[in-house]
Amino acid sequence: MTNDATATDHRPLILVTVGTDHHPFDRLIDWADAYAADHPDIRVLVQYGRSRVPEAAEGTDFLGPARLRELMREAAAVVTHGGPATVTEARRAGRLPITVARDPELGEHVDDHQLRFVSRLDSARLVRSCCSHQQLAATLDKALDQPEDFHIDSAGEDGATGAALHAGRIIDLLTATAPEQPPLPVPDAEAADWPDVTVVIPTRDRPELLRRTLRAVVEQDYPGRITSLVVYDHDDPDETLAVYGGERPVRVLVNTSTPGLAGARNTGILAARTELVAFCDDDDCWLPGKLRSQVAVLRAEPETEVVCCGIRVVYDRTEAPRVLDRTAVTFADLLRSRLTELHPSTFLIRRDALVNGCGPVSETIPGSYGEDYELLLRLAKRAPIRNIPEEGVRVLWHRRSHFSGRWQTISTALRWLLAQYPEFRLVRRGFARVAGQIAFAEAAAGRRGASLEWALTTLRAHPAEARAYLALAVTGGLPAGLVLRTLHRRGRGL
Structure with a gap:
């Protein structure tokens, strides 16, 4: 790494920054080198990251935020890759960014989101985009000859740059791929420091199923201490459960938060006194090695906040495995x-990630429907979700499900989800999935007009989305219950 500053060098400075993405951006390094070789009277400084070290230009692999801002203010021209944060910093430093977007076809990025992002900014005259060495050289010549065209007033930049940065962050989230994960750690039976775990079990009017759930928790093949918190919601607590667990105690609580599933989960989270918190619904059963394998991941990976695993769906005397064949989501x-x-009964989470991180389970979702999915979305914004691709929980689907037949609640909750996460609009398949669920719920509730409207919205977003056609069939008279029973027997939901 070469020095990025010399006290006696009074030549005009051109700063080139390629960011820190692991894909090399040697094309821009080549262009900067060529310009430096042709203009020895100009100082060209390149922050090259994972790309090759420049030969004719000066180079440094990394610039801290403060030093980057300082050099941007000193530079006669700033050349950036298409990263939104770097573009924003250049404009805040009073420089019109000269931007070269990374091209995925040249192996410079995972997809074309920089090309699309830079094109939009160039159309809005927020950057000066360059697509060739000749265009870049001509633009740099112009920046040196007519500096007033490349110096901007940064006083009003907060709104524009803030919007650009927010858009860029959304794009980065939507195009991110999970980093390569190491092999899942193997549980060490001899380890003496297995952490205590609290299991939060919300319950309502299912005493027999609840006792089966508790028995599966108590019988876990786990060396550490397990405490079960049974949280009663809209129901009188059964205090006799307090002696059920023996050496693995069971505490009985009453929901003191918002009535509903979300509030019951949060009551348990706040009452927990352990580093790790697990969820389990009162009609599901953990398989014996579930907890041990999950805790092994969290012990080996301090940066990981949540671990899930596969499930076996049990419905109407049929069983179907549902295992995700990846280790990160x-x-x-x-x-x-x-x-x-990624069922909520598989969640094992660091309590601090909920209490001091992304926040607890949302209690504003109508009827608490989909609260587990919404929590996963928030957790995944912070870091990828870890998953063990093995069955760990038997999940019972049955007609006594709390949301069975509550179609209006389901529709309202899903519309709330779309409003809270505008990112769905940028993922057509994902948006169509949720819109199709709304269409089906409206059809099952007998609201024909609303169902047709949402079905058309679904098909405009993604014509192959099957939920829209199911909604149209229900609108035409096909019983919604028949559709769901057919899906459930195959281990599928709506």
Whole structure:
């Protein structure tokens, strides 16, 4: 790495920054080198990141935020890649960015979002886009000859740059891929420091199923201490459960938060006194090694906040495995698909991520419908969700489900979700999935006009979305219950 500053160098400065993405951007390095070789009277400084080290120009692999801002203010011209944060910093420093977008066809990025982003900014005259070495050289010559055209008033930049940065962050989230994950750690039976775990079990009017759930928790093949918090919602608590667990105690609580599933989960989260908190619904059963394998991941990976696993769906005497064949899930993955495999009864979460991080379960979702999915979206915005691609929970789907037949609640909650996450509008398949669910719920509720409207919205977004056609069939007289029973027997939901 070469020095990025010399006290006696009074030549005009051109700053070139390629960011820190792991894809090399040697094309821009080549262009900067060629310009430096042709203009020895100009100082060209390149922050090259993971790209090759420049030869004719000066180079540094990394610039801290303060030093980057200082050099941008000193530079006669600033050349950036198409990253929104770098573009924003250049404008805040009073420089019109001369921008070269990374091209995925040249192996410079994972997709074309920089090309699209820079094109929009160039159309709005927020950057000066360059697509060739000749165009870049001519633009740099102009910036040196007519500096007033490339110096901007940064006083009013907060609104424009803030909007650009926000748009860029959304694009980055939607196009991010999960980083390569190491092999899942193998549980160490000899380890003596297995952390305590609290299991939050909301319940309502299902005493027999609840006792089966508790028995599966108590019988976990886990070396550490497990405490179950049974949170009663809209129901009188059964205090006799307090002695059920023996050496793995059971505490009985009453929901003191907003009535509903979300409030019951939060009552348990706030009452927990352990680093790790797990969820389990009162009609599901953990398989014996579920907790041990998940805790092993969190012990080995301090940066990981949540671990899920696969499920086995049980419905009407049929069973179907639902196992996700990947070890990491991103925010973009969850926008595209609900990923039913990531069931709330599989969640194991660092409590601090909920209390001091993304926040607890949302209590503003209508009827608490989809609160688990919304929580996953928030967690995935912080870091990829870790997943163990093995069955860990038997999930019971049955007609006594709390949301069975509550179609208007389902429709309202899903419309709330679309309003809270405008990113769905940028993922047509994901938006169509949710819109199709709304169309089906409206059809099942007998609201024909609303169902048709949402079905058309779904098809405009993604003509192949099957939920729209199911909604139209229900509108035409097909019983919604028959559709759901057919899906459930195959381990599928709506």
